[in-house]
Amino acid sequence: MSSPKRRRSGLDIYWHAVLYLLTGLSQNMDEPYRWFMEGGEILGKNDAGEIRYLSPSQAMELAAALEEEPPDELGQLAFDEAKMDRLGIYPSRWMAWSESDHLGTMRELYSYVRELVASSSKKTGLLIHFEAETIDDDVTEPEAALPKAEAPQATMPSEKLLFIGEEDNRYLETDASKHPKATAGILSEIQADLKQTGYSVTGDFTTSANPGDTIRCFISDDRTVIAIKYISRNAVGGYRFFSKLEDGALVVSSGAFIREAKKVNYFADFLQNQAPAELHAAVLARRAKLEKKHGKPVTFAADLITAARLWEEQNTRLSGVR
Numbered sequence: 001m002s003s004p005k006r007r008r009s010g011l012d013i014y015w016h017a018v019l020y021l022l023t024g025l026s027q028n029m030d031e032p033y034r035w036f037m038e039g040g041e042i043l044g045k046n047d048a049g050e051i052r053y054l055s056p057s058q059a060m061e062l063a064a065a066l067e068e069e070p071p072d073e074l075g076q077l078a079f080d081e082a083k084m085d086r087l088g089i090y091p092s093r094w095m096a097w098s099e100s101d102h103l104g105t106m107r108e109l110y111s112y113v114r115e116l117v118a119s120s121s122k123k124t125g126l127l128i129h130f131e132a133e134t135i136d137d138d139v140t141e142p143e144a145a146l147p148k149a150e151a152p153q154a155t156m157p158s159e160k161l162l163f164i165g166e167e168d169n170r171y172l173e174t175d176a177s178k179h180p181k182a183t184a185g186i187l188s189e190i191q192a193d194l195k196q197t198g199y200s201v202t203g204d205f206t207t208s209a210n211p212g213d214t215i216r217c218f219i220s221d222d223r224t225v226i227a228i229k230y231i232s233r234n235a236v237g238g239y240r241f242f243s244k245l246e247d248g249a250l251v252v253s254s255g256a257f258i259r260e261a262k263k264v265n266y267f268a269d270f271l272q273n274q275a276p277a278e279l280h281a282a283v284l285a286r287r288a289k290l291e292k293k294h295g296k297p298v299t300f301a302a303d304l305i306t307a308a309r310l311w312e313e314q315n316t317r318l319s320g321v322r
Contacts, residue, residue: 009116011036012234014106015130016090018113021075021106026087032062040128051129059126063118071111071257079103100210105232111257115272162205162305165312166319170208173304179214182231187216190229194218197276199227203304205311217307224297225283226307227276230256239276241283242310246295250314253282264317265294 011018016026019036023029031039040052054062081094081102094102120126159172176182191201199218206214212233219226230237238256245251249265252258255275260268267290269282287297300306 009109009112010131011106011109011113013091014102014109014234017084017102018074018106018110020084020087020089021078022069024078026089032058032065035062036128043127046129046131049130051127054126054128056125059117059120059124062126066114066117069114071107071114072259074107074110075103100212100233105234105237108237108256109235111272159206162308163312165207166316168208169312171305171308171312172206172208174204174206174214176204176214176216176231179231181234181236182214182216186236190216193276194227197280199225199276199280200302202226202302202307205304205308215308215311217304219300219302219307220280223299223302225280226300226310227280228307228311239279241276241279242314243283243287244298244300244310245287245290246298249290249294250317251283251287251290252314253279253286255279261318266314266317 015036019029019033020026023033028034029037035052035054035058038052040054040058042050043053044051079102081098084094085092117126159174162171162173164170177184177187194201198221200221202217202219204214204216210232214231216229216231217226218228225241225243227239227241229239238254240252240254240256240258243251247265249267252266252268254268254270255273256270257272258268258270260266267286269286271279271282274282291297300310
């Protein structure tokens with residue numbers, strides 16, 4: 001999706017799945033949801049199909065509908081990989097790709113699209129179009145996917161093992177420059193933004209649970225904040241900044257969708273589409289408010305394994321939160 005001012009956002013390969021999770025329908029959606037797929041004024045074509053324009057009034061109608069659909073509730077009851085395969089929800093590989101966090105990625109991408117629709121609706125309207133996408137596998141039958149227990153050895157035998165986490169999830173050192181979505185230009189821009197904010201790179205890791213995803217890690221000059229940039233198999237994701245207090249409380253700010261969980265001492269602020277400098281400032285500000293109750297900031301070791309263990313700790317802490 002794109003506005004005439006060239007602000008862009010998109011659902012990547014999840015355009016059909018997000019609509020299904022919003023409506024419960026695999027096809028024949030009502031307006032305004034069907035406008036993601038058809039309708040509006042046709043302005044031209046690209047390699048993937050029609051380029052369509054939604055007027056400001058149509059965009060406002062779509063924004064009003066999406067306002068009732070918060071990102072953290074997307075798919076809460078409807079996300080079922082086997083059922084989505086049976087219904088032919090594109091790309092019809094849900095069981096074959098079940099090791100990836102598709103729901104988390106969809107919620108993140110949807111949050112960006114929802115914000116763009118809301119901010120573009122009153123004056124400019126929206127341009128909507130598909131883009132040609134090559135799916136880098138040869139899956140024909142989802143049932144043929146490897147079992148999870150066998151996938152790590154089959155997928156990543158050559159990566160250096162950092163440690164083994166919960167449920168035999170292997171954390172492995174990798175190289176983000178080899179990720180298909182992380183071009184040299186993208187990585188250079190990421191590093192420049194973090195360096196300007198006072199961070200240095202500590203390395204990249206991936207996991208056996210999500211072997212197509214890479215996390216690039218950074219640490220602040222005072223070593224009290226660890227930052228990560230998530231690069232999934234489908235897109236370059238958002239930043240997340242972590243600090244830890246003496247009693248174990250985690251303080252987090254994120255440019256990608258995140259939910260707070262105070263009952264497990266996980267204090268999080270979601271600042272959509274914000275630059276690293278703003279996210280750094282946010283985590284420091286929230287941390288300062290919590291120090292009286294939870295203690296001073298912990299100093300981290302400036303190495304990759306520390307960042308990877310912090311990511312594991314976050315996920316383990318949040319795994320039981322509903």
